[in-house]
Amino acid sequence: MKNLTVQEALTRATAMLAAAEVETPRLDARLMLEWTLKCRREDLAREPEREIGERERIIFEKAVALRALRRPLPYITGEQYFYGRPFKINRAVLIPRPETEMLVSLGLEKLSQAPQPRIADIGTGSGCIAVSLACERPEARVWATDLSGDALKLARKNVVRYDLTDRLTLLHGDLLAPLPRDTPFDLIVSNPPYIAEHEIPHLQPEVRDYEPALALSGAPGATGDDGAALYRRLLQDSLGYLRPNGWILLEVGQGQADTVIAWAESLGYLDAAAHDDMSGIPRVIQARRS
Numbered sequence: 534m535k536n537l538t539v540q541e542a543l544t545r546a547t548a549m550l551a552a553a554e555v556e557t558p559r560l561d562a563r564l565m566l567e568w569t570l571k572c573r574r575e576d577l578a579r580e581p582e583r584e585i586g587e588r589e590r591i592i593f594e595k596a597v598a599l600r601a602l603r604r605p606l607p608y609i610t611g612e613q614y615f616y617g618r619p620f621k622i623n624r625a626v627l628i629p630r631p632e633t634e635m636l637v638s639l640g641l642e643k644l645s646q647a648p649q650p651r652i653a654d655i656g657t658g659s660g661c662i663a664v665s666l667a668c669e670r671p672e673a674r675v676w677a678t679d680l681s682g683d684a685l686k687l688a689r690k691n692v693v694r695y696d697l698t699d700r701l702t703l704l705h706g707d708l709l710a711p712l713p714r715d716t717p718f719d720l721i722v723s724n725p726p727y728i729a730e731h732e733i734p735h736l737q738p739e740v741r742d743y744e745p746a747l748a749l750s751g752a753p754g755a756t757g758d759d760g761a762a763l764y765r766r767l768l769q770d771s772l773g774y775l776r777p778n779g780w781i782l783l784e785v786g787q788g789q790a791d792t793v794i795a796w797a798e799s800l801g802y803l804d805a806a807a808h809d810d811m812s813g814i815p816r817v818i819q820a821r822r823s
Contacts, residue, residue: 536584539577542566546597553601561600569593599656603738615661618668621690625683626658627724627748631690632810633818637665637721638780639808642782644670645820647719653678653774654722655708655767658748660688660701662722667701675701678711681747692754708763717776723767724784726751730762734773760786764793768800768820785819 537545539644543562550558568736569592570585585593596609607613607622614620615629616637622628644650649759650673654663657677667675675697681789685703690699704711709721728749740749756763764783771781781802785793788805797805802820809814 536586537590538581539566539570539582539583539585542585542590542593543577543588546593547584548600549597552794553603555600555603561606562597564606565596565600565609566593569596580755592709593750595819603742605739605743608743609810613659615659616665616669618695619665620659620661621687621694623686623687624743625745627682627744628660629661631783632816633662633724634665635808635810636662636703636724636784637669639721639782639817639819640666640722640780641669641775643782647660648672648772650719651716652676653712653718653721655721656680656725656748657688657703658684658692659753659783660703660725663688663701664691664695666720666722667697668695673700676704677701678704678706678708678714680705680707680752681745684745684748698791708766709774712774714774717779718774719776719779721767721775721779721781723782725767726756727760727762727784727786727789728756729756729758731758732760759789759792761789761792764789764818765796768793768797768802772822775788777822781820784816785818787814790818793818 547558547560550561555561569589600610605628607628608624611620613622613629617636650674652666652675657663657679662673663677667673685792687704694696711729726749730750794805796819801823803823805820806816808817
């Protein structure tokens with residue numbers, strides 16, 4: 534039996550993914566073939582007639598079949614890039630999104646005058662935010678919490694991967710409760726659950742059927758009817774952990790920004806404002822403790 538070429542494999546996979554209504558069939562097919570062959574895009578373009586070995590074909594076809602079932606690509610490859618670095622990913626955690634990188638870039642901006650910042654990442658998941666901040670600020674000390682023990686197991690692998698075990702502490706528990714109280718924090722960041730439970734059935738299959746419910750909507754009833762309930766808790770509790778003039782940065786869902794800003798202002802925070810993502814959607818709320 535003749536082996537498939539790169540071009541043939543891509544054509545077949547693209548057709549299969551298109552039939553499954555995957556949004557970007559050609560792109561996903563190419564990325565999975567790059568992953569299978571451990572090569573780059575230009576390698577595929579340069580050698581379209583390269584034959585794929587039997588073992589590689591089996592791996593690629595299995596990956597394509599899983600993607601056709603709408604399993605997200607990072608849950609197939611086990612990896613996702615975030616802020617320029619690869620992170621291990623599994624179904625215990627949300628897949629890091631490009632818009633979440635705003636928490637890192639804005640956090641670094643807020644810490645520009647802090648010589649040895651103390652940072653807390655609440656609901657760390659894969660640890661991508663905490664690890665990125667720790668890598669970008671080598672003199673920082675970082676604490677990261679999560680309610681999911683399985684998420685923390687994965688986060689630990691990413692912490693070890695970047696040799697941060699001496700500066701980044703992972704803590705198991707609800708929101709800010711596990712954090713130390715001995716010294717206040719310069720920055721608290723969080724991408725918390727913000728989807729109401731009744732909205733889950735209406736999400737894309739990639740999200741609804743594969744990403745962890747605990748990370749999407751929290752414990753039963755935690756996010757409330759509008760998905761925003763955890764923000765009030767985060768803002769209220771952070772007052773007891775932030776130093777004066779310390780910052781909190783919160784990723785929010787579409788339509789939640791005004792509510793969260795109003796809560797921050799009612800609690801006495803200063804400079805509460807929204808930052809838009811690349812699509813023009815208010816995505817990150819900043820607020821400064823007085």
